[in-house]
Amino acid sequence: MDLLVNVAQLLKEQAGATHTIDLDGPDLEIDGAGPAFVRGRIVLTRTDIGIWASGDVAISADATCSRCLVPVTSSLDVRVDDTFLPRVDLVTGAKIDPTLDPDADTASIDVYHVLDLTNTLREYRLAAMPLAPLCREECQGICPQCGTDRNQATCSCEPEPDPRWATLRELLT
Ligand SMILES: [Zn+2]
Ligand SMILES: [Zn+2]
Structure with a gap:
């Protein structure tokens, strides 16, 4: 189980080819926010310019009720929708201009063709994390x-x- 995916094979395929990753429990540590667990399915789709990651995942993390301070597990449903661009051409080894697609996420596939979902999922987690978690609504x-x-x-x-x-x-x- 890993949030690092080697996509060399997928990059060799035609646009439209897909590779599915099932996530079940990898740790997603965030400084100061404790560990979290990710569960769900992400589909990587080869596009003309890179790889599009999409899917629905649930991120659960330990938190503390902001009113009564009992431990609670907060579960966040996030929709992943990100484009990853290769930094080097798989065939020629030539560097690829990362500004090719102005709409693409800044995430990139490293020179070893490894796509790292860690930062992406961290950002989703931070964005979806409740400011004041509650053990229950009427606490x-x-x-x-x-x-x-x-x-x-x-x-x-x-x-x-x-x-x-x-x-x-x-x-x-
Ligand atoms: Zn409470
Ligand atoms: Zn009192």
């Missing part, structure tokens, strides 16, 4: 005044403003 959180977990007990502190407003404020800042 009551911890009382900021006395520390009581309000999912388990009620305390006699003054009621706080609706926690939904706090979440909204977080989103706005």
Whole structure:
């Protein structure tokens, strides 16, 4: 199981040829965000200029509820849609101008014809990661005044403003 795929064979084929990769569990470490697991299927399609990676994957990662701090597993569904360009021509060994296709992603296939999905999936994960993960939508959180977990007990502190407003404020800042 690897997020590194050797695509030398696919690059030799005609546009339209495909190679399917099944992902089931590779670690996707992100600095400061802990490990994550990737599951799903990505189809690599040979195009005129490179390789198009597409598919739906689920990325699950350990997180902490932003209200009550219990550990939760957040699962993110992401749609992969990226073009990878070779840096050298497989047959001639000549360098390929990476600016050939202005719409293509900056990701490239290295000179050993290895396509690395790690950074791509990391970016998808970062983009899809919730700013404030919750153990459940109606989590009551911890009382900021006395520390009581309000999912388990009620305390006699003054009621706080609706926690939904706090979440909204977080989103706005
Ligand atoms: Zn919670
Ligand atoms: Zn309290």
